[in-house]
Amino acid sequence: MQVIYNVTVSVDVDKSEEWLTYMKEVHIPDVMKSGFFLESKISKVIGHEEGGKTFAIQYLCANMATYEEYQEKAAPALQKDHTEKFGKNTAAFRTLLHVHQSF
Numbered sequence: 001m002q003v004i005y006n007v008t009v010s011v012d013v014d015k016s017e018e019w020l021t022y023m024k025e026v027h028i029p030d031v032m033k034s035g036f037f038l039e040s041k042i043s044k045v046i047g048h049e050e051g052g053k054t055f056a057i058q059y060l061c062a063n064m065a066t067y068e069e070y071q072e073k074a075a076p077a078l079q080k081d082h083t084e085k086f087g088k089n090t091a092a093f094r095t096l097l098h099v100h101q102s103f
Contacts, residue, residue: 004061008095
């Protein structure tokens, strides 16, 4: 069963454009180069936020075992790089979703 790895990130307004460029040009391509995901997308959360802008990054994975391998082998270095660049300017939470059916 496919798995969506969803990372929701709130970014300080004054860093949001720099962060978005970094995500599009560096971080998401690096995650995809790891070979664990089938596709990815980044979306802006619609709504009023105080002090920040919120985005959801979704990565589609073939199955849970592949996701767990990503977490073990690739995620620590990728997350460390992100935290070193934007840690104090972002707050993130992660969720997993089982894909029951695609239409």
